[in-house]
Amino acid sequence: MRPTKNTLFLVFGFLCIYSCTPKKPVDREGFRQEKAARELKRIAPADLMQKGEQLGEEILSATASAYLNTLKRAIVENGISGAIGFCQLSASGIASDLQDSLGVTISRVTDKPRNPVNTLSASDKAIWEAYEYVPENLDGQIQEYDTENLIYTKPITIGSTLCLNCHGRAGSDITPENYSLIKSQYPDDQAINYEVGDFRGMWRILLPKKAVVSKL
Ligand code: HEC
Structure with a gap:
């Protein structure tokens, strides 16, 4: 049987549709990132x-x-x-809420940690030393952290005698009973012997630039 005009047309049409169908799905994520990057560029660094x-x-x-x-x-x-378990950010729940909604990371770091996870990282050291160098500077500071994040820091001082109950002199400000309780949970505790007004630590908030841009 000779192919009719109609069957030829059908075969040709099928081939055309087949070859014209895109084989790769559209790279929506790549496009989104590229667009976000372009938008970032249009924002003046000072505004960011x-x-x-x-x-x-x-x-x-x-x-x-x-x-x-x-x-x-x-x-x-x-x-x-x-209350020993309540000098923790997680106790108030707010840090984790913000972490989820904005992708920010909130922590407290120090040179004399009670909890070793709060130890200053190498990259925090320069900021820490600048605060130590000018101890009266208690201002918050914003800096570029890496290509994707800004970092906001602020010194934490021993604001009142309340803090000394757990961070003052062991055996006097901190009762022997409370100190042994602290030691049982934090065997490597270094966070004692502070006095009111001392530089105790540093708030550290890592802000994704994308989250900052979304607020502009
Ligand atoms: C009831 C006891 C208690 C009191 C009062 C207390 N803290 Fe703490 N503090 C702790 C404990 C326990 C930790 C370890 C928390 C953890 O596991 O992250 C800690 C951790 C910290 C840290 C994080 C760095 C580190 O050493 O691990 C800072 C900063 C801090 N305290 C500052 C203060 C300040 C400032 C005050 C006064 C407003 C205060 N604390 C009052 C018990 C206390």
Whole structure:
């Protein structure tokens, strides 16, 4: 049987549709990232830093007051010994909420940690030393951290005698019972012998530039 005009047309049409169908799915993620990068470029670095500083300040003040309120409430309700687990950011829940919603990372770091996870990293050292060099500088600071993140930092001082209950002199400010409780949970504890006004640590908020841009 000779192919009719119609069957030829069908075969040709099929071949055409087949060869014209894209074999690779559209790279939507790549396109999105490229667009985001282009948008980033249009934003002046000074505006990015200014927004980052504002966002860092807002996050810090919300986190610091939630943490302090949680700690104080725990002391009132359970006494010092019952509040030992409450000088933690996770206790207030706010840090993890912000971590989830904005992708920011909030932590406290120090040269004399109680919990070793709070040890200053090599990259934090330069910022830390600048604060140590000018101890009266208690300002928050925004800096570029890497290509994707800004970092907002602020010194933590021993604000009142409340802190000395767990960070003062062991055996006097910290009762022997409370100190042995602390030592049982933190065998390598170094966070003692502070006095009111001492430089105790540093807030450290890692802000993804994308999160800062989304707020502009
Ligand atoms: C009831 C005891 C208690 C009180 C009061 C207390 N802390 Fe703490 N603090 C701890 C414990 C326990 C840790 C370890 C938390 C962890 O595991 O992350 C800690 C950790 C810290 C850290 C993180 C660095 C590190 O050493 O691990 C900083 C900073 C800090 N405290 C500052 C303060 C300040 C400032 C005050 C006063 C407002 C205060 N603390 C009051 C028990 C206390």
